[in-house]
Amino acid sequence: MKLELLRKYFDNKCSQKEVKQVQQWIERSEASMDLEGEFNTAWQTINVKSGDYSKWSSKLEKIHERIEMEELYVSLNLKNKKNEAGYRAKDRLPIAGHERRKSSARKIQYFAQGFLITMILIVLVIAYFKFPEKSEQAPPLVYIEKVTEPGQKLTFHLEDGTEVVLNAASKLVYPLHFGDSDRKLELIGEAFFKVKKDVTRPFQVLTGSISTTAIGTSFNINNFPANEKIEIALVSGQVSVEKFMQSGESSLLILNPGEMVKVLKSDNSITKSFFDFDQNISWKNGLIFFKDADYHEVVSKLERWYGVSIHADKNPINEWRFSGKFEEETLENILIALQFGHDFEYIIEGKEVKLNF
DSSP: OOHHHHHHHHTTOOOHHHHHHHHHHHHSTTHHHHHHHHHHHHHHHOOOOGGGHHHHHHHHHHHHHHHHHHHHHHHHTGGGOGGGTTOOGGGSOOOOHHHHHHHHHHHHHHHHHHHHHHHHHHHHHHHHHHSOOGGGSOOOOOEEEEEOOTTOOEEEEOTTSOEEEEOTTOEEEEESSOOSSOEEEEEEEEEEEEOOOOTTSOEEEEETTEEEEESSOEEEEEEOTTSSEEEEEEEESOEEEEEEOTTSOEEEEEEOTTEEEEEETTTOOEEEEEOOHHHHHGGGGTEEEEEEEOHHHHHHHHHHHHTOEEEESSOOSSOOOEEEEEESOOHHHHHHHHHTTSOOEEEEETTEEEEEO
16 A cells, blocks of 8 residues: 555545545555554654654644544444434343454454554654655755955845845855745855844854854954954944864854954964954955055955966065055055065066066
8 A cells, every 4th residue: 555545545635436445455454564564664764854853743743633533433333323322331231242242353343443543644654754745845945156256346135135245256155045044154255244134033154163143233254265264353233153163062252343253273263352444344345454464465365356366486585564555556556555665576467466576
């Protein structure tokens, strides 16, 4: 007997022909053995996800209700008691021996049928998770990737109204439609988020082993792979920043406006401090900012900002510590400003920049 047909039978969706087919099968003595085999197979292969337990609970409640109804029907033996209305137990005549045997046989038969019905219902609830109906299957998530090239920035809105400003050479991955309980995204690079408030669906940005969670907030995350640290800076609202360790433990920090978290990639240390808006967030307003930046930080930021590749004949002899703020300046003007404190020559050829020390 196919489980799909049994499910239709107990949901009152069978045709008359299918109803007859199921009832004939239940009357067969081999039915319980067939069902036991189906039960063992379904039980061994079922794979229940953590989110399915509430569905299990509701289905099991329906099983209990169905069993009680079937047991009541069997115990009352309604078909054979139409003529017994109005009689009380004390008014009935003593039952002869052969009548007692018939009564016992009927009880055994009813018990067997009740057991079989119970088995059917249990197998059906397992089959519900093993072979769910198409109408109840959750549609697969469709993910979107927003990618910016070096020298490119992108501003857009998510389906919930959240505004995102994606910095150059960055990637944001998120579902086309958020779920009912959360809003999860994954970021590589840098982005500024102005989150639409939704208390029922926390906004969660994953950056490697770090999870940043907000409700209605504006914050910046800097997670460029080449950087030695990850930075989360909060402008408004409140966020929680959780760092997960390989041991399974985690550390949690709560940020208030004006505070930031730094996570060093070398030792996984996490610290909280105040931040400078120009240094950490002015990029989204078209400002390129340096504060005591070393040579490698200057080169990597200029490459992302202007979409160029910078090569040097050798590393600089003296240590660089460069500070400056530039708004809508050309690459050449910034290189000229760098020459005031550092001895080098440059050549710009299309997207290639050569530095000679």
